[in-house]
Amino acid sequence: MQLPRSAKRAISVIIDIVALGFALTLALLLSRSQVGTVEMSTWFSVYIWLLVGSIAVFVKLGLYRAVVRYVSVRAFMVVLTGVILSTLLLWALVSSFDVYLPATGIVNFGLTALLLIGGCRFLMRELYHRLVSRKKIAVMIYGAGSAGRQLAQALNNGEEFAPVAFVDDDTTLQRAMLLGIPVIDPSQVKQTVAEHNVERVLLALPSASRAVRKQILESLENLNVRVLTVPGMADMVNGEMAIDQLQDVRIEDLLGRDPVDPDPALMQQHIRDKVVLVTGAGGSIGSELCRQILLQRPKALVLYEISEFGLYAIERELSETLTRLKLGPIEIYPIIGTVQRRNRIEAVMKAFNVQTVYHAAAYKHVPLVEYNMVEGVRNNVFGTWHTAEAAIAANVELFVLISTDKAVRPTNVMGTTKRIAELVLQGIAQRNGNTTRFCMVRFGNVLGSSGSVVPLFKQQIEQGGPVTVTHPEITRYFMTIPEAAQLVIQAGTMGDSGAVFVLDMGEPVKIVDMARKMIHLSGLEVRSELHPDGDIEIVYSGLRPGEKLYEELLIGENVVDCDHPRICQAHEHAMSWEQVAVLLEQLNSACQNFQIERLRELLLNAPTGYQPSEDSINDLIWSKMQKRD
Incomplete structure (x- = not known):
């Protein structure tokens, strides 16, 4: 049962009265041969005045406002000051009452009082922490540096975790004690x-x-303990998160690849003091592009998005960022619209005098595009074409298409439509009289995007499993969204019109290995035939429609290095504009008349390398209509 604060203060006052009385008595006993015979009533008067004066000093110094469980060096300094003043008071009282107490006796009083008053508080703090620690979760802190020590202090003052050890590879710290905790x-x-x-x-x-983090995580993977991490340095410096706001291990730490710092000149070249438009501004990539663009201080940023909520969310976030970082007078224009209406997107570009366009609007979820073929073609192919023609009509300087690794030798409709979108821009770039420069940036999966396996795995682990993986051999390239957005912006400054750029995604990752690591680092074990007592089972659900085991980033080997170490340019087959125009007319006719078989035939015959992973057509409306017939 918790005592009220007033009762705790009363107990502290009583302890101090006893301590002062004991200190004075001990000082008199040790000096009795020099004190001589003095009336007890006189010493009693000294004792009463000493208590009253000392307690008054302690109250004035705020000693009884200090919470014992949080007693620190600062509190000890208050105790020291109070005891020194109490000792001086004793000296004054001895002089006033004309009694004799040698200097050694006064010093003995001061030392004894300091030991008892200060020691009692530290003893009570230690007893409290030991009692509370029994109820806390035992944790180990990896890293005995400044962040580790601050975290240990925060945890000691909290009620959830009790640090039992620091871990550090610094040999000068090992076997030492920090804050009473061994290293x-x-x-x-x-x-x-x-x-x-x-x-x-x-x-x-x-x-x-x-x-380094990847190496440490791999060493901890088989310990059956949950691994958490403190926020990144940038989050703590910005004041966005405190050091004791622990997070799950970020999946990018498991990849072990550090991003290359962006080149400021490349980041600013087509953004600083320019009007920039982002299509699909509310999506995973589009929203991150907007964040990165805002930091480069454009003249204005036009957000073009068909989702009302997505547009509202990113406009609100950017406005708050603008105010918080004091980036200056940057206009942010939220525009609702679809890229499938050329007159709408053209009117927007002309109205705001747009100079740079990042085209991120696309349907990218592989199975959903398989189920909705016409909309996939309309949005990904014709949406790109209409936006590109609008850019030319509005005299836009730069147009950057966000493409995908699924456009390389595609096995699904989504990848095929993105490859055709690349061909459309390459064809337009060959036309005479274009002042707009077009380029495409191709990369793989980004961590944390909508539809990404990472948040799905986290949710499944929190729910107790099973974790679903489509195939034991499926692999994917991964990159963080901020790094991908920065590389897209930098790639847009390179090459001639029609260039296709490929981002270095590092080594491909087996999805099942990622799932196992996430389970282990959550402090759980994988349940299998060999380990039937495990916590989380991994279930293979089979490849989804249009999905393939391995993704590629290049068609052929004709690659040229660029100024940035993580960006290269691919030289691949392109169609003339005349050929592209014919294909677009045929695709439009098939979509307009809902000729799904004809649409599939056109996609197969287009020079995209499309090889479906299955023979059947997956469009849901077409399938229903076939059953009725």
Whole structure:
């Protein structure tokens, strides 16, 4: 049962009265040979005045406002000041009452009072923490640097975690004690986890590279403990998160690849003091492009989005960012519209005198586009064409298409429509009289995007499983959304009109390996035939319509390096505008008349390398109509 604050203060006052009385008595006893015979009533008067004066001093210094469980060096300095003043008071009282107490006696009083008053508080704090720690979850902090020590202090003052050890590879810190917590070598982690029943390992390495973090995570993977991490240094410096706001391990740490810092000159070239338009501004890539563009201080940013909520969310976020970072007078224009209406997008570009366009609007979910073929072609192919022609009509300087690795030797409708969109822009770039420069940037999956497996796996793990993976051999390229957006902006400054750029996505990752790591780092075990007592089962659901095991980024090997180490230019087959125009007319006719079989035939015959993963047509409306017939 918790005592009221007034009762706790009363107990502290009583303890201090006893401590002062004991200190004075001890000082008199140690000096009795020099004190001589003095009336007890006189010493009693000294004692009463000493207590009243000392307690008054302690109250004035705020000693009784300090919470014992949080007693620190600062509180000890208050105690020291109070005891020194109490000792001086004793000296004054001895002089006033004309009694003799040698200097050694006064010093003995001061030292004893300091020991008792200060010691009692630290003892009570230690007893409290030991009592509370029994109810806390035992954790280990990986990293004994500044972030680790701050985290340990925050946890000691909290009521959830009790740090039992620091882990650090710095040999100068090992075997030392920090804040009463031992620092151990990484080789001792397994033993310490077992001895102290550690349930969490907290990574306090906000400045460590991803390569280092990946190495540490791999060493912790088989310990059956949940791994959490402190926020990144940027989040803490910006004040967006506190050090004790622990997070799950970010999946990008498992990839182990550090991003290359963007080149400021390339980032600003087509954005600073220009009017920029982003289609699909509310989507995963589109919204991150908007964030990165805003930081480069454009003259105005036009958000073009068909989703009302998506547009509202990104416009509100950017407006708040503009105010918080004081980026200056940048106009943000939220425009509702579809890229499938050329007159609408052209009117927007002309109205705002748009100079740079990033075309991120697309239907990209593979199975959904398989089920809705006409809309996939309309949005991805014709939406790109209409936006490109609108850009030419509005004298836009630069047009950048966000493409995908699924456009390379596609096995699905989505990838095929994106490859045709690339061919459309390449064909337009060959036409005479164009002042707009077109380029395409192709990359793979981005972590955390809508439809990404990572948030799905996290949700399935939180729900107790199973984790669903389509195939044991399926692999994908991954990149963080901010890095992808920065590379897209930089790639747009390179090459001639019609160029296709490919981002270096690093090494492909097996999806099932990623699932296992996420399960292990959540402190759980994979349940299988060999481990029937595990926590989370991995279930293989089979490849979805249009899905393939391996993604590629290049068609052929004709690649040229660019100024940026993570960007290269692909030289691939292109169609003339005359050929593109014929294909567009045929696709439009098939879509207009809902001729799904004809549409599939056109996609198969287009020079995209389309090889469907299955023979059947998956369009849902067409399938229903076939059954009725």
